[in-house]
Amino acid sequence: MKSVIMIGPSPAARGGMASVVQTYLAHGYEEGGRCRFIATHVDGGALRKAARAGAALLQFLGLLVLGRVALLHVHLASGVSFWRKAAFIAAARLFRRPVLLHLHGGEFIDFVEVRLSGRRQRLALALLGGAAAAFALTEVSAAWLRTRAGLGQVEVFPNPIASSAPLARRPGRSVLFLGRLEEKKGVFDLIRAFAAVHARAPDARLVLAGDGDADGARALAAELGVAHCLHLPGWVDAGARAVLMAEAALFVLPSHKEQMPMSILEAMMASVPVVATDVGAVPQMLDQGKCGFLVQVGNIPQLAASILRILDDNILADTISERGLVRVKSEYMVETVLRRLRHRYEELAA
Incomplete structure (x- = not known):
């Protein structure tokens, strides 16, 4: 059976993107087997991070070879996060699997427009532009993806929050x-x-x-x-x-x-x-x-x-x-x- 594969940081990692992943997983994202999550990043030293990224890529390539990937959903931010996910995006495109980008991070536009130039910038825009669709968290990011990356299917998509029983409020100062x-x-x-x-x-x-x-x-x-x-x-x-x-x-x-x-x-x-x-x-x-x-x-x-x-x-x-x-x-x-x-x-x- 083919599954949607979501990739992103471990739900145990620090940061807002990991919180989003944790919320999805805690509320039935993988139930039924039609959706699977693969962690591409963990907190820790460089060796531990590299090992996790490598293992995740090998797992994903195996699923592609076996024909078990229906769609790749990529939680994406700037810097190392982008280049870490680039290999997954390229592999999905090689196997002609659609890619859904999910853009996080307030500095992503600056990352592409300011920190990248020449061949690296063209590569980044090509990877973005080859996606089937994208989620953005703001209208500004959505407009940039449409105009700069040439994506036709872009929508502003909310982060989820879980309904919980918060502790009784006892506000101080x-x-x-x-x-x-x-x-x-x-x-x-x-x-x-x-x-x-x-x-x-x-x-x-x-x-x-x-x-x-x-x-x-x-x-x-x-x-x-x-x-x-x-x-x-x-x-x-x-x-x-x-x-x-x-x-x-x-x-x-x-x-x-x-x-x-x-x-x-x-x-x-x-x-x-x-x-x-x-x-x-x-x-x-x-x-x-x-x-x-x-x-x-x-x-x-x-x-x-x-x-x-x-x-x-x-x-x-x-x-x-x-x-x-x-x-x-x-x-x-x-x-x-x-x-x-x-x-x-x-x-x-x-």
């Missing part, structure tokens, strides 16, 4: 960030904004949960006089994230670039008010500001003011969180997204 601690995620913008917040709300504290430049975060917080309010738990698993969400007054994602961040969906599902930059699909996720506050990238005073509005107004915080929960349940639930995905599979594999 913590401002929560979940993600990698680095400049492009806006972490240092958030620390600067929090210094202004702390001047008005001295009982507030800042929780930055993730790996990355923890030393840089500590140094900046110390320079601004808020080191005593900063908590850096490191990367946290799903259980610890749920606890942090339950205790948070609000969730903040001040990224410079994003597509459709899973952390915002998690916060909305947990009824946590959201403040985020107006990048990627975030304005659509927050219904143009009806379900959370949107701020401009790098606008520290605006970010601080939005955080303070939620900290200072419990009624406003409850209203925003209630709207967010309604929106995420109506647009992003995994059952709805899976039905839509299976329907698209049937069309492409016919």
Whole structure:
């Protein structure tokens, strides 16, 4: 029997793309045998990553040779992720199997247009353009795939979120960030904004949960006089994230670039008010500001003011969180997204 083969990072890996895969797998993606997932990436050292990628490619080639592939669904991001998946895409095309691209990562367009040039750029565009169809997370990415890669069948496709019983809300005064601690995620913008917040709300504290430049975060917080309010738990698993969400007054994602961040969906599902930059699909996720506050990238005073509005107004915080929960349940639930995905599979594999 032929199957749809989905490839992407291990569901146990870190990052939003792995969270998407984990959500699909946990909700029956492989039931019935018509869909299979092959992990092409794991966390760990270079040797472990290379071994996983090589084993995945050999497994996929074996399925192609045996005629058991109906369609290849590729979760794709920039950099090494793209080139890792390129061999799978090329193999599928060699065996005349349709390819569905699923574009993640806020920097993919810059990756192709800026970081690649000459032969490598032409190769990347050829690989993209040879796909049967593509999913994008934003209208900007969808338009780029149509115009630059020449793809005719492109649609904006939502990330899924699972319906769960979140921990009972016991919000304190913590401002929560979940993600990698680095400049492009806006972490240092958030620390600067929090210094202004702390001047008005001295009982507030800042929780930055993730790996990355923890030393840089500590140094900046110390320079601004808020080191005593900063908590850096490191990367946290799903259980610890749920606890942090339950205790948070609000969730903040001040990224410079994003597509459709899973952390915002998690916060909305947990009824946590959201403040985020107006990048990627975030304005659509927050219904143009009806379900959370949107701020401009790098606008520290605006970010601080939005955080303070939620900290200072419990009624406003409850209203925003209630709207967010309604929106995420109506647009992003995994059952709805899976039905839509299976329907698209049937069309492409016919």
